[in-house]
């Protein structure tokens with residue numbers, strides 16, 4: 396893995412590149428979500444057994460104050476019939492599987508317990524779902540109900556729209572219809588996600604969409620992020636992490652982006668990463684081609700995917716196609732070649748192969764081992780067959796001396812611009 400030309404975005408983030416050329420092709424999408432597949436829109440969490448112990452608890456006030464981009468403060472005013480509260484901690488999460496805890500301090504003057512949210516590396520408008528755990532001096536513990544709030548940004552104007560599939564926040568300077576197009580794309584892709592992953596996400600994801608032509612906003616919480624690679628024609632299209640329950644997207648009106656292209660390309664790609672995080676299938680730094688290729692496979696910008704396959708075929712024909720393990724996160728190669736791999740894989744083994752493979756990976760079998768187990772071939776044999784299918788004259792993957800692996804890595808989606 397080579398270090399990205401992008402300055403470090405965020406540790407453990409998945410960033411992604413998008414192609415911005417050739418916006419002229421018309422988009423055609425088949426729609427209609429199947430009856431009966433309903434997204435989960437809330438995750439009610441019952442308090443634990445024996446909540447509160449022998450005491451009677453009173454919660455007078457509970458609130459989260461966003462101080463975006465500087466984090467925020469959780470506040471609670473509560474009491475126990477058995478004595479003073481001696482400790483208070485808040486458990487908060489942006490999605491159900493990434494809980495964090497912060498201990499509170501008692502403010503004598505106001506009578507509130509207060510805990511801090513740092514906001515470090517976290518975009519505005521992620522979900523802020525939280526509950527408090529309180530202990531009184533008699534040793535009783537009490538857990539409050541879950542509160543659903545947001546990490547709100549009041550510095551600028553935002554649009555918001557929601558459906559059962561997604562919550563969309565987009566800057567007011569972006570097209571007004573963008574939210575509805577994203578909602579449409581998510582509805583149209585619901586069946587695909589269900590079939591590809593065996594279930595829908597356990598939470599309602601969020602899209603946080605920035606105007607890529609005014610990139611300063613992102614620097615409020617991800618300092619030093621640039622949206623264009625130096626000396627490259629690629630642009631940062633979006634990124635996400637395991638903890639967000641959301642993704643960040645960049646919309647570039649100045650580069651001919653359209654709402655459809657953005658929604659069916661970038662958005663569905665990033666949501667593909669959210670499915671990877673929840674089910675397995677995120678290949679990590681060693682298998683960028685796998686994660687990004689799979690995210691592309693989850694997207695539905697047909698003209699973009701046609702071009703990705705064509706570019707991979709051209710690269711293969713040139714004789715310069717590197718082994719998959721050597722494809723890093725710079726430029727579009729991981730996306731184009733990785734997508735082509737999934738095109739080959741599902742053509743050979745059928746559409747259901749995606750789910751079966753991801754279920755193997757989800758059981759803790761690694762990406763490469765799962766592929767070998769599924770196909771009954773060694774990885775070299777798999778790669779040789781894929782390269783042959785793609786049109787490489789040198790079908791056996793070339794042997795390359797191992798290079799050091801960088802553990803900290805951002806996996807952005809990039810939008811490559813190509814000469815028209």
Ligand SMILES: [Zn+2]
Nearest residue numbers: 410411690808
């Ligand atoms: Zn990606």
